[in-house]
Amino acid sequence: MTKNLRVKSSEYIDETNRISFKFNGKTYHGFKGDTLASALLSNDVHLVGRSFKYHRPRGIMTSGSEEPNAIVQVNPGTNRTEPNVRATEVEIYEGLEASSQNCWPSVEFDIGGINNFLSPFFPAGFYYKTFMWPASFWEKYEFFIRHSAGLGKSPTSNDPDIYDHRNIHCDVLVIGAGISGILAAKNAAKNNFKTLLVDEKNELGGSTIYENNEFNKIDNKSPSEWLKKEIKELKNIKNLEIKTRTSVAAYHQYNYLLARENLTDHLEVKDKTNKIRQRLLKIRAKKVILATGALERPLIFNNNDRPGIMLSSAVKKYSEFYGVACGNKNLFFTNNDSAYESAMSLYNKGINVEAIIDIREQSESKIVKKVKEAGIKVYWSHTIVDTTGYKRLNSVSIMKLSNDGTSVTGSKISISCDCLGVAGGWTPAVHLYTQSGSKLKFDEEKQIFLPNQNTSKQISVGSCGGDFKIDEIIKNLNQKLKANLNIKETDLDNIKVEIDQENSKRNIWLLPSDKPLGKTKPFVDYQNDATAKDIKLALREGFRSIEHVKRYTTTGMGTDQGKLGNMHALGIIADTAGVKMGELGTTTFRPPYTPLTFGTIVGRNVGKFFDIFRRTPMNDWHVENKAEFENVGQWKRAWYYPINGETMHQAVQRESKAARESAGILDASTLGKIDIQGSDASEFLNRVYTNAWSKLAIGKCRYGLMLNEDGMVYDDGVTTRLGENHYIMTTTTGGAANVLGKLEDYLQTEWPELDVYLTSVTDHYATASLCGPNSKKILKKIIPDLDLSDENFPHMSFKESKIGNIQCRIMRISFTGEHSYEINVQASYGKDLWEKCIEAGKEFNITPYGTETMHLLRAEKGFIIVGQDTDGTMTPIDLQMDWIVSKKKYDFIGKRSLYRSDTMREDRKQLVGLLTDDPNIVLEEGAQIVSELNQSQVEMLGHVTSSYFSPNLKKSIALAVVRGGKDMMGKKLFVPMENKNINVTVANPVFYDEKNERLNA
């Protein structure tokens, strides 16, 4: 039978609302308001997990997000399961299930526990040292390492929950709703600053809300009572938004912060459905007030990790806030006064406190006197040298500490106990502060890192700024608020504070034992099982940088990021190496402060919203006619149109033949279109294209090649002169946005004197490309009035016309080598145009073709595709396109680079055609080309860039780039493949209609 350790009702626990939940398959009860940790403790369950390396039994240590041990798998086996969740943060609800991680077959009996006894064989760097040789064995090692490593299990089916993102702009963001945060938010909002107050917990008030030291008073009230009144007043303040269950994960530059707002994790499963589970808040704040508080430090002593050993502040919170006693025989171990407050909290609730072990020689504060009056035994100048109890603490041994704190003397006293509250002082939570880029300074007196140089518009108030006593907190907060927000009066001006003055501390990073260090286990990082021994070993082995020691020992690398033990690791390194903490510095605190789910990070950008896509105005027709699609940039383009179960190859062969024999139609709407106007438009084109543009007559089209300044081909397309100062440029589908950006760059920065205006009109026009020997007849049917004779409308010219009432621009240009027209209409008429063409073309068996056939047809003609046959290292000369490079023009983008010694090398890779000796073999694109076989090492001459089986030529054709290929016409080369060598011959890249006779067919 489980014990009930619920001691006294708490206002935060609703004892009328009893909740049942399962942990490791067993049913327990708690109340509304409990966390999984407090509910388990109330059932006297301390053992919740096993450690990562040694599989040592571990219990709940803390009451917050810093928890290193009590990490659990929530709702195992369901599609909502989540690993590595801190039991201290899970609010229980009816039906909640959770289980321990990193143990098999169970947390009570874990086979991996054997590692604990083998621990002498697992020192720091064990993996690095052991699995280094023989190198060929790594794959075998890896299998076992991966199997035994890792915490928890990720879900195997789709996440049923909805996630969301929200942008927030505010004047003041206050992080942390403890006493400092509440007072800061209240005064900021009252002074007309739009304020957002966030806290990771579900209740406001931080630790002050259950503060119980009777010697601390604010305006003659206990701090908790006073703060509750303040919290009530928050509701009526305008300009103030409060978000609880909201954890700030990252603090980036320029006061840009990311926070996770938890909306449904505390609800029963039936209430989670169709609600947003978590929301990522993207906050841009004019000023940030950090009120993140402080984390209590443990003490580092032999066997300091047993279930039942907790932070003193956690013991207090469980008693005061949740009404739960963490044990029946409670001990405290401390180096400051905090443990005495915890002890009094238990004492006042009638919970047994056996003794307090204090490494200080004495303390004169009122709370210490009170503890003595209560008859609780205090062992001054004593330290714990060992503990016992495998799955639950059952005793500690203490000895007298030497004056210098490095050894122990006298006889050993054993004290029986089942819970030990450890108080090692307080570490300001400066994680977010340093993430912002601000710098810390070590305070030698307080032995803490404190905010020093702010780089953002921010202040740190309360204990995260180094003020631990309420009088200091309020005084300094008041001063900082006035200076930072530029306000004259605050609520804080007239607050009267009384405090228990004495607060001495004796800091010893690693406490001695009667056993030599090598025989002890003083854990520094609980989750990763890094001990003080490991850190000292790393130093002996020559590691000096704190960042290196961290990685070698894995200290601070768990899911808790070493929130508890990092300071001790630094302290032990500093002491051992004989350097000052300030000189040593800290490891880098990286986001996120607490782990985020992937769902929160991606928000609504899942499934079809993962990436945006663009569709042409004719898209519906393609879908209705069963086209297969391919992605080109963001566009969904019709790839091919299979009929009667055709494969892609069959469909493409049919489409390609039809386009050359009668008529084909392609949706070319995705081509980039840039409208160019201005009195210097011609001069501008002269400068950006390799060829000359000044003499292009109005109504004529010209193909242009655009280079980068380094001489490499960047983009190509046809540009048409619509008027004296008006051109329309087409670009490649994928390059449209970049080309526009590049042109704008030159216009705005290099040639601001040019009178030229660029407008992207890609989405404004729909384009149908009509090609084949019957294209002219089809166009004639659609626009009977237009004179289509070669005299009136020759190849490479343009006509403005009308289809019915619809204005259209027609270019007689060709990417297939056939007689063809590109018809452009306003985008909204695109589908109409397409259907008209199909209807008119019926008698000619007009065949819609997709991008694959387009690629094949242009390859037959040896036309390049920028990005397929080029890769940013090809000059026009390499492409055998010398004809398009003007020799007369004084300058154009990339011209000078064509005369660099490197670009003029004869042995550059050059574009050639390749024919396979066996016309039925189609080469693989990307296949390597060599000139010799059967050598141990062969030079790679180049590779295949485009390859198809041409139905019109009835043979396989390919384009390739080959080193020195220009002079290799007719040469035999080889394409070695996995199981065969393919013999090929270098050929002219123009395979079809070399004389361009079909353009006028």
Place this chain on the structure above:
Amino acid sequence: MFLINCPYCGERDQQEFKAGGEAHIKRPKQPTELSDDEWAEYLFMRKNIKGVQFERWNHTHGCRKWFNMVRDTSNDEIKAIYKMGEKPPA
């Protein structure tokens, strides 16, 4: 994530911008007169300073305007922003 004060639009998130490399590298007026080395100097050589650096930025998802920025690369502090053609601050 920077908050960039576009000289034409005002403060906007960094997402709307694209960095365009070192500023104040003027394209030579007569490239054909230059030696390979001189051209390479213009084409390839860029500074990579830890500290104050002059950069070009483009408000790609906004007004599409290019402008200059003075940024301390060691702490990402934006020290000044000014339009193309304007004199860099001392």
